[in-house]
Amino acid sequence: MGAVRETVDQVSSVASDKYKYGFVTDIETELAPKGLNEDIIRFISAKKEEPEWMLEWRLKAYRRWLEMDEPKWAMVNYPDIDFQDAYYYAAPKSNQERPKSLDEVDPELLKTYEKLGIPLSEQKMLAGVAVDAVFDSVSVATTFKAKLEEAGVIFCPISEALKSHPDLVKKYLGTVVPYSDNFYATLNSAVFSDGSFVYIPEGVRCPMELSTYFRINQAQTGQFERTLIIADKGSYVSYLEGCTAPMRDENQLHAAVVELVALEDAEIKYSTVQNWYPGDENGVGGIYNFVTKRGDCRERNAKISWTQVETGSAVTWKYPSCILRGDNTTGEFYSIAIANNYQQADTGTKMIHLGKNTSSRIISKGISAGKAQNTYRGLVSMHTKSKGARNYTQCDSLLIGDECGAHTVPYIESKNPSAIVEHEATTSKISEDQLFYCQQRGIDEEEAVALIVNGFCREVLQQLPMEFAVEAQKLVGISLEGSVG
């Protein structure tokens, strides 16, 4: 991206083994020309052999985007982004003809995933994880297809879904996050490259957890995936998303859109461990993570639950939200956001209560360290017809060191007397007493901090699927390295 800092030289000497995903994979890549215009959009659409309506939709979004301003209300600061100074399409070259099985995937790529610890290999798949891996912009492999097909579950790259299930995509795409929604979502609508598509048929409990790993490899690329998940009546799916990017001293943009649709009695559980490269100790480099995630509990008794562990990215701007449209629907948001060094995070949720007896629960744990700024921003809105709705929000901030900031900006709007909203927020620091107590028992300071912070986050960690929870706990410790002492 254009926001390359001037202090590039300064960091080339900094040894950084702290970010273990900071390697670059040497793969031949096909790039579209830099910059953004209608031709690039036509190019992307043509490359993907998309139907005409999809191209029109993209162009509509692009034209709308040209009239929009970047949002400035979040408590984050970053240099202006030059949207013309980036590649909007990057694909591993060997992937031009899509691999039909894992054997056909570029071995370099597989090595990359191995380094990432993605369970792409058969044995790990037996653990029950089906993986769609999005490398830069295109989806390289979707595993475990057969078993899913048996259950009637569609899990494939969205580019493929546009060919194999165009009607489903057309029916739901943009119905939760319209193409005109906000600056970054609109940009995404114009240029989205790939992403996952999931459809769980009526009454089906997805037999395994679905998982996507996103990785930004190519320099100077933006990544714009678009994920669409539809849980039909009475179905259930748990979806995991993990993100990493190589260490670069420039800033890269990640502007994804995730749309979830839960129909009657359906449940979607969406978990994210976001560990994009956060930049170095001096705040150089790192991902700008400007993401729009929204779920629509469209029919009665639907449930959508977001769990996120946000430890990466230089700047995060992200509000996974729930529209509680159907009666008796439930929305949940469990979040851990850790900001260290110069990271800035402005994240939270929106719970829009439209239907009767809808309920929502927000548990947010923000940890600030170093010189980081961490903001919780959330909206709970009780509309006129949300009779009997309930919300409970607990929003805790923990500060480590006296140079960081922790901010809480809740918006509570209620238009219904029978709706009950409860919001609590606290701010505290790790007490010297707690640290000393741990140390007296033989636990060194860094481990003590990790232990105490994991305790602070426990309610959220418990929401994660087991294998993710273990990973997330380690990540909490790693993210805070160097924050004390």
Added chain:
Amino acid sequence: MSSLPESKHPFVEFYGPKVETEGDSLIQRLRASGLATYQTLGLPTKRWEEWKYTDLTSLSKKSFSKPVQYSGDVSQGPLFETGDALTAVFVNGFFREDLSSISDAPAGVAIDSLAGMETVPDWAEQVLASSSAPEDHSVLALNSALMRDGVVLRIGADIKVERPIHLRFITTATDDAPNPSSFLRNTVLVDQNASVTIVESYKGSDDADYFTSTASQFVVLESATVRHIKLQKEGVGSTHLATQMVSLSAKSSFGGFYLSGGSAVSRNEIHGTFGGEGAHLQLDGVFLGAGSQHCDNTTFVNHAVPSCTSSQVFKGVLDEQSRGVYQGQVTVAKDAQQTDGRQLVKTLLLSDQAEIDAKPELKIFADDVKCAHGATAGDIDDEQLFYLRSRGIDEVTARALLVEAFLTEVLERLEDQKIREFCQQQIVSWLDAHGRGARNVG
């Protein structure tokens, strides 16, 4: 005066009458810069984050009468019988000596009307210049540009003022001014180790569509104590915009209590800043809404130095189509360690059409702090209601009892018994008018 469309800058045409006489005084400069700021910014719009929930566009569609003195009878009695209080009465924005009793101020208490002073003393100019509100505050800028009168009050060092000082602001429609507008500015300096209770009350005709702009600046010096009570029961058609600014020195204490029950549209905005360690700021409020009233309480508390405490409790009861707003921003600066900042806002919605918007906000840049906020919104608790009814109390009475009980938590924070009883009385009569009568049982 302005090339911009007038609707964006209502009131601008009122500017000017005293410019010549004041010359290059600080007040004159304050007016001029206020005008400039106001003309640049215009009235707030809902697109401004601080004004997200309060819409003032209706102001530009109305035409208010230019502030004029009125020396006739004021038919309305006082809102608040303060008995032995020292009273300064302002009618339609101007001081009325004939109705006031400030001439028997005790030693150590200097009280005057701003318009009546030949020269504004240096200390008052300094207080005026020491605003704790941001510079780009268009509502305050409007007040600065057009301020006419108000009280200029100083409590000398070590003086403990026993009698409350009551500032009564009354608006009444007259032939000259059927829709009066007032621009009031109060300047208060409380010297070291002094203590005082100041009551501001606002009342006006229910049949006039009038406008009150009021700003009060309090500078509280070391170890001084101020109890500030503001009672707002303006006429039902009026617009009331108040900006309160409080600067606290070390070990001083300011306790504010804000009862808002009047006006079609009202906003009570408080800016508190700590300038010395060991100070305490308490801000409490009750807001009562009915009809299509809109009542906004907005607070900014700036912990700029270490070891200060702030505590806020606001409670609202909203009936019919009324709308309440609470926005509270507590900022803890980088070095303001050992801060304790608390906020609580609770609202009862008594009708399907009432609405509350709350935004209790924390901005924290120091680590050794205790900050918390809480917010709730909902109806009267069904179980409690059932319990009372099962004891033979009818629903209307039971509801009123529970509303009173709901407000008790904040009223109990008022130390002064007389004032507390008065506020209780106000609440009971409000409930008689709205909470009890208006509600359909069943």
Added chain:
Amino acid sequence: MLEIKNLQAAVDGKQILKGVNLTINAGEVHAIMGPNGSGKSTLSYVLSGRDGYEITEGDILYKGESIVEQSPDERAASGMFLAFQYPLEIPGVPTMTFLRTALNAQRRARGEKELDAVKFLKLVRGKAKELQIKEEMLKRPLNVGFSGGEKKRNEVLQMSLFEPTLAILDETDSGLDIDALKIVSDGVNMLRSPERAMLVITHYQRLLDYIVPDQVHVLADGQIVRSGGKELAKELEDSGYGAIVPNAA
């Protein structure tokens, strides 16, 4: 085991310890008594290496080596244990997780193999049973919502689990009723051994009825003003600190 030489220490620039001399040999139990503000708790913090407790003069030799430069966790790994007067609460961290993290950290520091989950569980269950600690308590977050007695029992459990060579008990009797005091003291007494030294800090003689010391020292105004056998504690109980310590209540 422990040799304290002319130990002087300050907190926030204020001198609290003004030259403490004390030697404790393996197998011995020493009690330090003294009025409030005499520096008892400061001594326990200085010995365990707490930040902000600055040694201005003197030395602490533990197993013959000076430890004043060591961090608290290094001291813990080499066998020093402080039972806190007010054990800390750590929300969200299950007691079991904490115990295992601490035990394995100490073992790692000593170059020993970490205990696996099964062995660890067996070990803790055994120790907990001896101290009449219910397993349910070990699943709760560390000390959160524990009664005063439960917190102190948890301290003794940790002591028995870590098997320190030097145990410092800071006002272990505070906040305990007589039954809890007995259970805790029994636990401590079980840990008395020829290889282990103990330093019991207390304001009241009461505790010393249960944990009988070999020697008693009176700390006043940052110095040991008198030492003697266990009968000294009794004498203090009868006559009060006033008789021994000038200007003490």
